[in-house]
Amino acid sequence: MSSQPKILRRIIAVVDLFSPGSKTGRVAIATAGKHLAELHFVALFDHLDDVTLGGASKLSPQERFRHTEMELLKRLRQHTASMGVHDATCTVLTGHPGEELSRMAQQWRADLIMADRVTARTIHNSWIPWFHTVTSLPCRLQVIAEERKNLWMYVAHWLH
Numbered sequence: 001m002s003s004q005p006k007i008l009r010r011i012i013a014v015v016d017l018f019s020p021g022s023k024t025g026r027v028a029i030a031t032a033g034k035h036l037a038e039l040h041f042v043a044l045f046d047h048l049d050d051v052t053l054g055g056a057s058k059l060s061p062q063e064r065f066r067h068t069e070m071e072l073l074k075r076l077r078q079h080t081a082s083m084g085v086h087d088a089t090c091t092v093l094t095g096h097p098g099e100e101l102s103r104m105a106q107q108w109r110a111d112l113i114m115a116d117r118v119t120a121r122t123i124h125n126s127w128i129p130w131f132h133t134v135t136s137l138p139c140r141l142q143v144i145a146e147e148r149k150n151l152w153m154y155v156a157h158w159l160h
Contacts, residue, residue, distance in 0.1 A: 008035040010108055014042045014101065014115040014123065017075050024144045025083050028114045039085070040108065042101065043076045044122065045069065045094045069094060098123045098137075106138040113141045 013028030025041065032039040045068070059067060072092045080088040093100040101123055105113055115123060120143045 006111065008032075008037045008111045010038045010040070010110045010112075011035075012040045012042055012101070012105055012108070012110045012113045014044065014113065014119050015076060015079060016116055016119050017043050017072065017079060018046070019116070019118075019146075021146070022116050022144075023146060024114055024116050024119075025079065027144050029083060029085060031112075031114070037111070038089075040089045040091065040104075040110070041076055041080050041085075042090075042104070043072055043092050044097050044119065045072065045092055065094075102137050110139050112139055113137060114144055115141065116144050116146055 008031065011028055011032050013024055015025050016022050028039055028041075031037070069092050073090060076090045076092065077088070080086075080090060091104070093104070101113065104110075113123075120141055123137075123141070
């Protein structure tokens, strides 16, 4: 019996906008290209400081939330454009990360979700590290290993 490799038609890449060296986006682009798959970039909602938001502290909580969401979406689009994907489908998830991603993956009929280790943990644990996996996803989650810098080079750089 030979099993054929699964054909991927739709891939969701969950990008950490605050880790510029993250490989998730590049690996997702390469995987989507290999399989001729559709690719949807996602970022998780995160809080931005008032300086970053340009004085948004004067806004109502709802306006500040929306302003933050729009700023994150802008950053996600800039991030995908910097990787050479200028017409990417981009979304910022604003609810419970695992539930929102699960719902999106199910509605879009995603075949694969890609994320780095920290983001994958957030998806499953909803920022509560002592919980066991509480979110089930409708498709496979591939965790992209990040490159680790050589410890000696890190120490040498720090001492210099």
